Amino acid sequence: EMMVPASVRRTMLRDEFAASITDINAAMKSVNISKRQRAHTLASEHIEVLEEVLESAKRKFKRVVGKAVSTKKQAEELWEASHDAVMNEYLEKALKGGELVEMELDMPQFVSDESATDSLHSLEANSPPKCSP
Numbered sequence: 001e002m003m004v005p006a007s008v009r010r011t012m013l014r015d016e017f018a019a020s021i022t023d024i025n026a027a028m029k030s031v032n033i034s035k036r037q038r039a040h041t042l043a044s045e046h047i048e049v050l051e052e053v054l055e056s057a058k059r060k061f062k063r064v065v066g067k068a069v070s071t072k073k074q075a076e077e078l079w080e081a082s083h084d085a086v087m088n089e090y091l092e093k094a095l096k097g098g099e100l101v102e103m104e105l106d107m108p109q110f111v112s113d114e115s116a117t118d119s120l121h122s123l124e125a126n127s128p129p130k131c132s133p
Contacts, residue, residue: 004012013019 010024013024014021
């Protein structure tokens with residue numbers, strides 16, 4: 001009793017509200033798309049819960065087996081890499097007098113005379129303190 005037939009709704013929209021047929025069809029299309037999306041969401045809700053449970057179980061399994069890298073180990077690696085970078089930069093600046101030949105993997109390569117190794121040891125003795133986490 002309360003529902004208005006589609007033909008009456010179309011006539012009302014065209015005549016009383018001056019809506020074009022293309023506007024009406026576009027609105028109907030967007031409404032149908034929204035309906036399908038809602039139906040799909042409702043149908044897949046139970047699957048999402050299962051996916052979350054599966055992901056949680058995978059994380060716990062990796063933690064037990066030890067394949068996951070711990071955050072403490074990551075932090076230590078970052079501090080070590082940071083310290084190495086700072087030391088390399090410090091040594092580069094200190095040895096700009098021509099003793100620095102080339103850089104390979106961020107580690108300075110020195111000329112193989114005793115003065116270069118002596119200067120390296122003196123620099124390490126006077127180097128800034130090591131960073132601690």
